[in-house]
Amino acid sequence: MRKPIIAGNWKLNKNPKETAEFVAGIKGKLADPAKVEAVIGAPAVDLQTLIDAAKGTDLKVASENSYFEEAGAFTGETSPKVLAEMGVDYGIIGHSERREYFHETDEDINKKAHALFKNGVTPIICCGETLETRKAGKVNEWVSGQIKAALKDLSAAQVASAVIAYEPIWAIGTGETATPEQAQEVCHLIRETVAGLYDQTTAENVRIQYGGSMKPANVKELMAQPDIDGGLVGGASLQPDSFLELVNYQG
Ligand SMILES: O=C[C@H](O)COP(=O)(O)O
Numbered sequence: 001m002r003k004p005i006i007a008g009n010w011k012l013n014k015n016p017k018e019t020a021e022f023v024a025g026i027k028g029k030l031a032d033p034a035k036v037e038a039v040i041g042a043p044a045v046d047l048q049t050l051i052d053a054a055k056g057t058d059l060k061v062a063s064e065n066s067y068f069e070e071a072g073a074f075t076g077e078t079s080p081k082v083l084a085e086m087g088v089d090y091g092i093i094g095h096s097e098r099r100e101y102f103h104e105t106d107e108d109i110n111k112k113a114h115a116l117f118k119n120g121v122t123p124i125i126c127c128g129e130t131l132e133t134r135k136a137g138k139v140n141e142w143v144s145g146q147i148k149a150a151l152k153d154l155s156a157a158q159v160a161s162a163v164i165a166y167e168p169i170w171a172i173g174t175g176e177t178a179t180p181e182q183a184q185e186v187c188h189l190i191r192e193t194v195a196g197l198y199d200q201t202t203a204e205n206v207r208i209q210y211g212g213s214m215k216p217a218n219v220k221e222l223m224a225q226p227d228i229d230g231g232l233v234g235g236a237s238l239q240p241d242s243f244l245e246l247v248n249y250q251g
Contacts, residue, residue, distance in 0.1 A: 002207050004223065005163060005230035006247045007039035007062060007124060008237025009092060014042065016049040023053035025240030031248045033058040038247045040237065041092050044078050051087050062090035062124060065098055068111035070119070080112070084119040091116040092232070094126040094150060096169045106149030113150060117158050124163040124209070124232065125150045127190070131170035143186055144193040156198045160205035164190055165232040171212025173234055183210045184225035191227050216245035223249055
């Protein structure tokens with residue numbers, strides 16, 4: 001049985017003061033952690049504040065990016081080893097904004113996945129197609145290609161414990177959400193891809209999130225889809241009330 005996982009991704013928003021205020025706003029109001037996992041992904045400069053503020057709550061913490069090397073002459077990068085030492089639970093990697101604006105490749109993302117696992121941080125591996133790719137009818141080959149590349153040489157046990165986020169780029173921050181059927185279709189394809197690469201048990205264990213304008217108004221119908229196990233949420237994760245509505249979608 002896969003536990004639902006609702007993860008906020010704040011992107012380049014919030015400072016440490018706003019981070020502490022946010023956690024104060026959700027304290028004591030999160031869903032039963034046995035029923036749903038609540039995660040916030042914050043900018044690197046806010047992570048220590050987030051970790052400190054989240055102590056004693058059920059909120060888990062994610063980095064938004066990390067490098068594939070642990071230390072050395074890599075100015076400006078974030079070490080997966082240090083993230084682990086700090087107590088970060090999850091590491092978002094391969095977000096389409098990283099791929100587009102920072103030219104991250106499938107190979108980089110695979111190396112980052114290995115580096116996170118090596119340090120005991122669970123990756124949230126993002127994938128998803130552009131509108132052009134969708135219009136060209138190439139969603140399946142595009143997304144399954146991203147998944148195959150991202151998972152290269154990971155063990156079945158690692159993949160079973162990972163989270164994959166399907167985020168159609170045309171639905172990110174646009175207010176335009178994929179229909180539950182569209183989201184389900186691709187999340188199912190991702191699970192099938194994992195089954196083909198590994199086995200049925202691994203595919204049944206890996207958690208798959210949908211991301212792209214998920215909000216309180218559509219969370220229930222998206223989460224009702226059999227292959228959607230959670231959400232990776234940008235805009236609607238920025239305010240405590242809206243994040244709480246998402247995390248508490250089961251009522
Ligand atoms: O990582 C989150 C996604 O990019 C979705 O962002 P959004 O909820 O603002 O559309």
